[in-house]
Amino acid sequence: MKERNFLIKHSVKIEPNKVSLDGIDVLLSERYNTFLSDIYHEKRLAYPKFFKMDILCKVGFLATEILLEAENIERFVPRRDRSIIFCNKSSSVSTDLKFTHDILDLDNFYPKPSLFVYTLPNIVTGEIAIRNKYFGETNLFVMNDRDDNVISELVEHALMDEEINSVVGGWIDAESENDYEADLCIFEIKQ
Amino acid sequence: MRVVKVSDSIISPLGFSVEENFDSLLRGGSALRKYNRLWGLPFEFMASIFDEEELNNYFIENIDITKLPHSNCTKFEKIALLSAFKAISSANIDPKSHRILFILSSTKGNIELLSTSNFDPNRVLLGNTAQMIARYFGNTNKPIVVSNACISGLCAQIEAMRFLKSGSYDFCVVIGADVLSPFIVSGFNSLKALSTEPCKPFSINRNGLNLGEAAATIIYSTVDDGKNNWEIVCGATRNDANHISGPSRTGDGSLSALNYVLQYSGCKIADIAFANVHGTATPYNDEMESIALERAGLSDLPINSLKGFYGHTLGAAGVLEVILSMCSLDKGKILPTHGFDSLGVSGNINVISTLQETNKHSFLKLLSGFGGCNSSAIFTKLRKL
Known part of the structure; x- marks a missing residue:
């Protein structure tokens, strides 16, 4: 494998029944339907905006909360040197279907602006930037199948930016409310 | 390279x-x-x-x-x-x-x-x-x-x-x-x-x-056969970490992206013919951009938006508007902002309303979007010796 110009500091993975941090399972559950809100309560996160988010944002928010807590440095201080680079396959399809449903019947036509905003797949990067006060690049790439070489290359590209020293990035996909995956890392530039 | x-x-x-x-x-x-x-x-x-x-x-x-x-x-x-x-x-x-x-x-x-x-x-x-x-x-x-x-x-x-x-x-x-x-x-x-x-x-x-x-x-x-004369010199994307569907009131994200390209492109403001900006004509976007442009020291730079010709073409906008900006400098011209009448933003900026001539060879592009993202880049026409 090609040598990269970054080091991986921490990694987190969320699947519909499991959370792992740096390769070690930290949460397991059989309660598929409530798993994400269970994580929220378990982590005692006081961030009511979480409940307004769509599935992609919820998964991304929880994954980065666990990932950034593991970093064990002061959080919520503004950072201009960190970017968020996410890749996925399904874009925002789960929310797209809901929004399509709301406009299908022209006699019962109630498109919700709060839902429409989440039909952009990059909103998850914005939610995380807001939460963590990250002012670097935010970007969302879509590809047909997950390809870790491409993801690594895109992270390296973000580190070509003269002002960026680290990236929160990786794969995050939500095909439906019950079928999602986040596999994210903190990447730091090699000094 | x-x-x-x-x-x-x-x-x-x-x-x-x-x-x-x-x-x-x-x-x-x-x-x-x-x-x-x-x-x-x-x-x-x-x-x-x-x-x-x-x-x-x-x-x-x-x-x-x-x-x-x-x-x-x-x-x-x-x-x-x-x-x-x-x-x-x-x-x-x-x-x-x-x-x-x-x-x-x-x-x-x-x-x-x-x-x-x-x-x-x-x-x-x-x-x-x-x-x-x-x-x-x-x-x-x-x-x-x-x-x-x-x-x-x-x-x-x-x-x-x-x-x-x-x-x-x-x-x-x-x-x-x-x-x-x-x-x-x-x-x-x-x-x-x-x-x-x-x-x-x-x-x-x-x-x-x-x-x-x-x-x-x-x-x-990167394969230059000598016939190609437009270079993408430098670009940056920055989030304003403000709101998922509303831009920062201080223009922070756009300002950071602009400052980056002005610092790292090697271009002097005096060499830039114009900035082709987002200019969607929503109250918030245009206000935010005007503040970012003024804060970046670009109050005198000619500014145009092409939204009055095409509307907002979403994922096409960045490519479409860059091509037309290149085309206009190839002809030594700065395109007007179709639909503009009297300035209604608080940032002090120089919006172009009529076709103008220029002999400069670089332009700046600026865009911003939902999720708090902002992007800027500088393009330069290489002169033949």
């Missing part, structure tokens, strides 16, 4: 070539029309939409549909294919080469298929559409889609620059495309972002944006 433009193309309601489009702008032509109950939607709006018959004829003349995986192409697929085809045809490259990467920029791609009954769910996936386009030209590399809201088109070009500078590819085909559908139009309408009149960027009585359809392609390369 320089990254230069090899060829380009525009497919829009104003024409199917860059020349037709540019000539139309010089004549002050706009593709914006008023639509009432289009697609049965219970409201009126202004938009720039393709004439389907004209588009279909042009598609059949140029694209070999026997080489496509399905015979019933969507409008999105048609314009993206046509735009890529035209740029590739004039580039003297072999699109099958493994040294060529296709990058698609789109916000919603084939989203209209979700509301039809018999469709292959894979066709809604942006990655799938990008692959279909690359395969049509015989390219087997995995294409990448940039879907970063309204700044996608510029992000895709910056990403192409990075792929080329890192040596992974010799050519990048950057295709920006989006079409309108009940989905997109009713979404923007629900946000109260649409104007029922032609949009008026930066004007005191501006009351919203118009949406538009277009596809535009730029092929970039």
Whole structure:
């Protein structure tokens, strides 16, 4: 494998029944339907905006909360040197279907602006930037199948930016409310 | 290592070539029309939409549909294919080469298929559409889609620059495309972002944006054969970490992106002819951009927005607007901001309302989008010795 110009500091993975941090399972559950809100309560996160988010944002928010807590440095201080680079396959399809449903019947036509905003797949990067006060690049790439070489290359590209020293990035996909995956890392530039 | 433009193309309601489009702008032509109950939607709006018959004829003349995986192409697929085809045809490259990467920029791609009954769910996936386009030209590399809201088109070009500078590819085909559908139009309408009149960027009585359809392609390369003279010099994307659907009141994200390109491009402000900005004509966007431009020290720089000609073409905007800005400097001109009357933003900026002459060779591009993202880049015309 090609040598990269970054080091991986921490990694987190969320699947519909499991959370792992740096390769070690930290949460397991059989309660598929409530798993994400269970994580929220378990982590005692006081961030009511979480409940307004769509599935992609919820998964991304929880994954980065666990990932950034593991970093064990002061959080919520503004950072201009960190970017968020996410890749996925399904874009925002789960929310797209809901929004399509709301406009299908022209006699019962109630498109919700709060839902429409989440039909952009990059909103998850914005939610995380807001939460963590990250002012670097935010970007969302879509590809047909997950390809870790491409993801690594895109992270390296973000580190070509003269002002960026680290990236929160990786794969995050939500095909439906019950079928999602986040596999994210903190990447730091090699000094 | 320089990254230069090899060829380009525009497919829009104003024409199917860059020349037709540019000539139309010089004549002050706009593709914006008023639509009432289009697609049965219970409201009126202004938009720039393709004439389907004209588009279909042009598609059949140029694209070999026997080489496509399905015979019933969507409008999105048609314009993206046509735009890529035209740029590739004039580039003297072999699109099958493994040294060529296709990058698609789109916000919603084939989203209209979700509301039809018999469709292959894979066709809604942006990655799938990008692959279909690359395969049509015989390219087997995995294409990448940039879907970063309204700044996608510029992000895709910056990403192409990075792929080329890192040596992974010799050519990048950057295709920006989006079409309108009940989905997109009713979404923007629900946000109260649409104007029922032609949009008026930066004007005191501006009351919203118009949406538009277009596809535009730029092929970039590090292989300079001496004929190619437009360089993408430097670009950056920055978040304002403010709100998912409202820009920062202080212009923070745009300012950071502007400061970056002004610092690292090596360009002096005095050498920049103009900034082609987002200028959607929504109250918040234009106000934010004006503040960012003033704070970046660009109050005297001529500013234009092309939204009054095409509306906001979403994922195509960054590519379309860069091509037309290059074209205008090739002719020594700065295009006017169609629809602008009297300045209605608090930032002190120099909005251009009439066609102007210039002898400068660089321009600045600025875009911003939902999710708090902002992007800027500087382009320079290399002078022949």
